[in-house]
Structure formats: structure tokens, C-alpha cells
Amino acid sequence: MEIKVDQEEKRSWTEVDLRQIIENLEIYKHNLKKQDVQIMAVIKADAYGHGDARVAHELAKHGVNLFAVSNIDEAVGLRNSGVKGEILILGYSSPTYAKTLSYLDLTQAIVSEEYAEELAKSNYKVKCHMAIDTGMNRVGIPSSEPDVAANMIKRFSHNLNITGIFTHLCVADIKLEEDKAFTRKQLSKFKAISDRIKDLHLPYIHCYNSAGGLSYLEDNDFNKEIGNIVRLGIILYGLKPDTSYILPEGIKPAMSWKSVISMVKIVPAGEFIGYGRTFITKHESRIATVTTGYADGFRRQLSNKGFVMINGKKAPVIGSVCMDQILIDVTNIPEAKMGLKVLLIGESNGLVYTANDMANDLGTIGYEVICDITKRVQRFYIE
Numbered sequence: 303m304e305i306k307v308d309q310e311e312k313r314s315w316t317e318v319d320l321r322q323i324i325e326n327l328e329i330y331k332h333n334l335k336k337q338d339v340q341i342m343a344v345i346k347a348d349a350y351g352h353g354d355a356r357v358a359h360e361l362a363k364h365g366v367n368l369f370a371v372s373n374i375d376e377a378v379g380l381r382n383s384g385v386k387g388e389i390l391i392l393g394y395s396s397p398t399y400a401k402t403l404s405y406l407d408l409t410q411a412i413v414s415e416e417y418a419e420e421l422a423k424s425n426y427k428v429k430c431h432m433a434i435d436t437g438m439n440r441v442g443i444p445s446s447e448p449d450v451a452a453n454m455i456k457r458f459s460h461n462l463n464i465t466g467i468f469t470h471l472c473v474a475d476i477k478l479e480e481d482k483a484f485t486r487k488q489l490s491k492f493k494a495i496s497d498r499i500k501d502l503h504l505p506y507i508h509c510y511n512s513a514g515g516l517s518y519l520e521d522n523d524f525n526k527e528i529g530n531i532v533r534l535g536i537i538l539y540g541l542k543p544d545t546s547y548i549l550p551e552g553i554k555p556a557m558s559w560k561s562v563i564s565m566v567k568i569v570p571a572g573e574f575i576g577y578g579r580t581f582i583t584k585h586e587s588r589i590a591t592v593t594t595g596y597a598d599g600f601r602r603q604l605s606n607k608g609f610v611m612i613n614g615k616k617a618p619v620i621g622s623v624c625m626d627q628i629l630i631d632v633t634n635i636p637e638a639k640m641g642l643k644v645l646l647i648g649e650s651n652g653l654v655y656t657a658n659d660m661a662n663d664l665g666t667i668g669y670e671v672i673c674d675i676t677k678r679v680q681r682f683y684i685e
């Protein structure tokens with residue numbers, strides 16, 4: 303017998319507003335200083351926890367046909383779900399996958415010269431974008447000697463189907479003068495190489511992430527040479543690349559995270575709450591149990607620190623976050639009762655708490671908060 307749990311009786315779930323993702327895309331494009339820009343949607347890590355196939359299909363309906371993922375499993379999953387267009391794998395795939403890459407018409411980032419050598423040995427002439435390291439020192443061929451890099455790209459273009467080159471900016475989201483200077487240096491290193499390979503007529507030259515596109519993509523001669531493609535990630539989902547970053551008007555998080563109260567009880571003063579006895583009631587309190595825990599991605603560092611939202615009010619997390627449950631103080635929220643929905647991330651009657659805000663409370667970045675929401679949390683779409 304198959305038993306299905308009613309979708310209305312949810313435990314811990316996210317709601318992804320696909321319309322907001324499209325809205326974010328349109329507002330982002332509108333705010334670029336240069337028009338005629340192509341968007342490569344970065345949908346790695348299951349579209350930052352928003353569901354890669356669903357997001358890709360929605361974006362495709364709105365004209366996006368370039369996608370980037372982190373690894374070959376993600377790329378194969380997308381192709382199998384019917385995603386067309388270019389799919390660039392930004393990270394390493396074992397060279398033994400050459401056949402799969404070629405058969406599924408995937409594009410592989412070339413992370414190093416050694417990797418290019420290996421991949422070039424296969425008979426499949428895999429479609430590739432050359433990664434250029436302009437200062438992040440993560441992946442890519444060195445850019446210190448542009449002639450050497452350019453010659454290397456030309457040499458590999460015989461055995462690999464090189465369709466693009468790219469680099470990655472590591473401080474494009476930070477407004478300090480020294481970081482701006484660093485970014486400009488990265489861009490000029492990239493340009494020096496792209497200038498030298500013009501004869502290859504590569505269709506895909508790209509160097510901007512979400513923040514870089516808004517801050518450095520300008521309609522001048524310098525920028526014409528380094529491509530008109532933005533690899534748009536975090537801002538598509540409505541979050542800030544850095545806490546200091548100011549998003550264009552109208553860009554909003556597309557995801558909210560919800561859960562329910564499983565029980566409410568009155569606890570007298572002087573009682574301990576939860577594992578480790580880390581909280582003691584100062585007065586008689588109404589305590590509610592919520593059905594989300596650290597196994598859902600609600601981080602344990604929020605013990606005695608975080609809160610959930612109920613009808614625009616904050617209910618503080620008390621005691622330690624458990625694997626599957628948290629305890630909250632609802633003394634001042636009389637409507638709290640079994641089955642009532644609570645909001646972990648989102649907007650509740652004007653009270654807004656985003657993944658960026660939760661990240662601030664955790665000492666991390668919004669990217670990590672949304673990627674940390676686990677598979678156990680069901681995802682629903684609003685469209």
C-alpha cells in the first residue's frame with residue numbers, strides 16, 4: 303500500500319516564487335549599464351536550493367538559453383529533464399567522462415593545462431570553455447603571461463572544441479577602493495588574453511558574476527572586448543552577494559521557508575528547556591515546539607539566538623536546536639497553537655527576515671544558508 307502525505311499537512315517546506323525569479327532577472331537586466339547582454343543563469347547546487355530543472359525551464363520560457371552548473375551530475379540531470387541550450391560545467395569532471403560530455407552536448411570548463419591535455423586525448427572533441435585565472439587562484443590557466451596563455455588556447459583548439467573563455471572575479475561585490483582596483487586588474491588581465499585570440503572568434507567570452515555585471519559591465523571600448531555575458535547567480539534568487547551590497551529596487555528573495563507548531567505548553571518558571579539545559583525559564587512561559595531542526599538545515603548555531611515569525615511577531619528560539627525540532631517562546635503570541643504555520647525565512651505581516659539576515663546572525667553568507675536547506679525539506683512552487 304502506498305501512503306501519501308497530504309501536501310496541506312506539511313512539516314518543513316520552502317515555497318519558491320518562480321515569478322519573482324523572472325522579475326529579478328528582468329530588473330537585473332534593466333539595471334545593467336550596457337544593453338544587449340546575454341544572461342548565463344547559474345543554477346549550480348540545485349539552483350542554490352531553488353530546484354534546478356524547474357528554474358531552468360522557467361528561465362528558458364523567458365529567453366535564457368545559457369546555463370552553468372558545478373558538476374557533471376547536475377548537467378546530466380538537467381539534460382535528462384529536457385533542458386536545451388548551452389550547459390557549462392564550471393568545475394572538474396573526470397576526463398573519463400569525455401564521451402558523456404560530447405553525447406549530451408555539454409560544455410566543460412578547462413581548469414588547467416594538465417586537464418586540457420588529458421581531455422584532448424579523447425576522440426570526442428569535447429566542447430570547452432577555458433578558465434583563466436586572473437587572481438583568485440582557484441582554477442584556470444595562468445594569466446601572468448598573456449602570450450603564453452593565448453598560444454596555449456590556440457594549441458588546444460585543435461583537439462578540443464573551444465567555444466569560450468572565462469574568468470571569475472573574487473571581490474566584485476566589495477566597494478573598497480583597493481578591491482575595485484583589484485577587480486580592474488583582473489579584467490585587464492583577461493582582456494589581454496581575449497585580445498590575443500580574436501582570430502578564434504569564440505562566441506562566449508565571459509567574466510562577470512552577479513555583482514560584477516552590475517558594477518563593472520559598462521558600455522565602453524574596454525568592456526566590449528571582454529564579453530557581454532553575465533553569469534547570474536545569487537541576485538537571480540533575490541539575495542545579496544555581500545551584506546554591504548545594495549540590490550536594485552524590486553529585487554527580492556524568491557524563497558520562503560515555513561514550518562508548523564506541533565504542540566504548545568505552559569512551563570513554570572525555573573524549568574530547563576531542551577538538550578544541554580542551555581535555557582531556563584525566568585517566568586511562567588508558553589513554549590511551542592516547531593517541526594524543523596538542524597537536519598533540515600536550521601543551523602544549530604541559532605540555539606538561544608534565532609527566532610521564527612508568527613503573524614509579524616518574533617518568537618525566539620530557546621534552548622538548543624534539535625535534529626528535527628526547535629523550541630520557541632510564544633508567551634506573547636496567544637494565537638500560537640498546534641498546526642499553526644510559522645515562518646523561518648520570508649516576510650510575515652511586514653516583518654522581513656531573509657536568508658541574508660539569517661546569514662548575518664550566523665556569521666556567514668546568504669549563499670550558505672540557502673544551500674544548507676536539506677533535501678528533507680519539501681519544495682513547492684508558486685507560478
Ligand SMILES: *Cc1c(COP(=O)(O)O)cnc(C)c1O
Nearest residue numbers: 344392470511512533534535536
Ligand atoms: C557560482 C559562480 C558564479 C555565480 O556567482 P554569483 O555571485 O552567485 O552571481 C559565477 N561564476 C562562477 C565561476 C561561479 O562559480
